[in-house]
Amino acid sequence: MFSALLDQQKGGRFSITAAEPAAAATRRYIGDTNVLETTYRGPAGTLRVTDFMPVLAGPGWEDTLQAQRELVRIVECTEGEFEAEVVFAPRPDFARIDARIRNRGALGWACAFSNHQLVLHTDARLALNDDADTLCGRMRLTAGDRRYFSLTYVQHDIATIPPLGEAADRRLESTLRWWEEWTRHCTYEGPYRDSVVRSLLALKLMTFQLSGAVVAAPTASLPEDIGGIRNWDYRYCWLRDAALTFSAFADLGYAAEGDAFIGWLLHATRMTLPELQVLYDVYGGVRVPEEELDHLEGYRGSRPVRIGNEACSQLQLDTYGALILAVHNYALRGGTLEAADARMLRRMGDYVCRHWRNADKGIWELRGEARHNTHSKLMCWVALDCLLSLAEEGRLRVPRQRFEAQRKALAEAIETQGFDEEKGTYTGAFDMDYVEAGLLLLSIYGFVDTLNPRMTETCYRIDRELGANGLIYRHEQGKDGLPPGEGAFVICSFWMVEHLAVMGEEAQAVERFEHLLGLANDVGLLAEEADPEDGSALGNFPQAYSHVGLIRAAVTIEEMRKRRREREAPLDER
DSSP: OOOTTTOTTTSOEEEEEESSTTOEEEEEEOSSSSOEEEEEEOSSEEEEEEEEOOOOOSTTOTTSOOOSSEEEEEEEEEEEEEEEEEEEEOOHHHHTSOOOEEEOGGGOEEEEETTEEEEEEESSOOEEOTTSSOEEEEEEEETTOEEEEEEEEEESSOOOOOOOTHHHHHHHHHHHHHHHHHHTTOOOOSTTHHHHHHHHHHHHHTBOTTTOOBOSOSOBOOOSSTTSSOOOBOOSEEGGGHHHHHHHHHTTTOHHHHHHHHHHHHHHHHTTTTSOOSEEOTTSOOOOOOEEOTTSOOGGGOOOOEESOGGGGSOOTHHHHHHHHHHHHHHHTTOOOOHHHHHHHHHHHHHHHHHTTSOBOTTTTOSSOOBOBHHHHHHHHHHHHHHHHHHHTTSOOOOHHHHHHHHHHHHHHHHHTTEETTTTEEOSBTTOOOOOGGGGHHHHTTSSOTTSHHHHHHHHHHHHHHEETTEEOSSSTTTTSSOSOOOEEHHHHHHHHHHHHHTTOHHHHHHHHHHHHTTSOTTSOOOSEEOTTTOOEESSSSOHHHHHHHHHHHHHHHHHHHHHHHHHSOGGGO
8 A cells, every 4th residue: 555665666565754854753662562653844843643453452342333443643743833744655456456546434434445444543634635635734732632544444344434533542541551561571681672573573563463474574675785686575474483583582471472373384284284385475375476566666766676575486394393492492382283283293203204315495495506505404303303302302203203203303414415624614505615604504593513513614704705794694795686786684694692691601692692782763663684894774674584683683682691600609599
């Protein structure tokens, strides 16, 4: 509907801004909530815009009819006098559908197309342009004046028009209370609590409430290099994110979110067994064909603009390990595995045994020739290791002898073909001399101890060859079958922080971690990548994986600090 980021002229927008060009704007989230507040300060007064999606919980809401999807925007002049400008210009399907806006009187302004309906309900005076596709208006407000905007959307359903005024204020109060209560459950009490909580809040916003699925990012085609071609659609759920995303929720006290995510994983992957797709949509759907939108100019001229994602059809063997590890951690925390789940996991293990010797596209979704990626072999090892662990716990039955033999064969292959004896480091692919940042997961996922000389030397080599200004590139430029041109990966940079902390280099880990925190925008959100030269955000935004990395790094730093304090404490205090 609103894709002006991808084309300023053709893309849709719903903007409420200062009509005075001299006004300065600042933003913040209100406390530990996902309610956004933007303040404009001009020469004659101050304007505040409060944006939120209502969460209606507690006494008084159970028996009321509410919109399923609503965005509320409250505009208030807090001092002096201020003129604001409103533009409401929906452009459905990335501006490929012409939709007209119609005045429904007391029911607001409706934009209907096919079986979709978008309704804007407001007490502000707006005017429809000659093409009937844009609403515009100016509001001159004095201190204490308020205007309300409620935007709702339905498909295959009847629109519900929520009331404005005091009723909208009550929705705001309920939403603030709900978020404040939700964030109080966070168990992290370290020095970076504000950043950890903000990351949790971002992950919660990227969770589809009806299924528990967590999207990689809510955006499509924001470039990894300004003007470049690495522009992908991340509005889907990647299985490789599963284990770390589940842990980010579960480790910090959010069992319900973690369990819902596992439930979605088990449901979605049943559709494609014994094979797994790399990614699924939020409903568990498997059809996400990639296409280019030639009519859009792209973010700052970065073309092509793509929606859908061709990676869904790639063979990426690491997905098996990521899924099984997530379910393993869920089960060991007391989660229930049904008989159908156990059968599904065994089938996955059997698939790994039969296919781990194949080449694949790997964690970085190579668009060129498939390779025997070391990280993919690692995750196959993780899959079998977790299944054997679940069998030992009595949670499921597996062909133990076969799985143990294949796990051993995988370990031997990684330690021989995936290791460069001359340089003393693991390699990105079997019998190939290069490193990539996914090798840091060898110790994070328990294949080798972080302090093992093979792992520490690999870590240092990655830092030397892929590091830049405290950040880490995922691999050498051009190694993925595409022309060079991308930023450093934020998640990889957090993995390096984890390793430095565990290796006892606390000061360096903290320095890098705080440098990474500085890459967040004004409200604490992180992109997929960052430019090591100027720190600017690159790639889709905000990126769930980046915030998962932040949480893990913060928890690891605090854990290492506690261990150090325990070692240094006098014997009578231990």
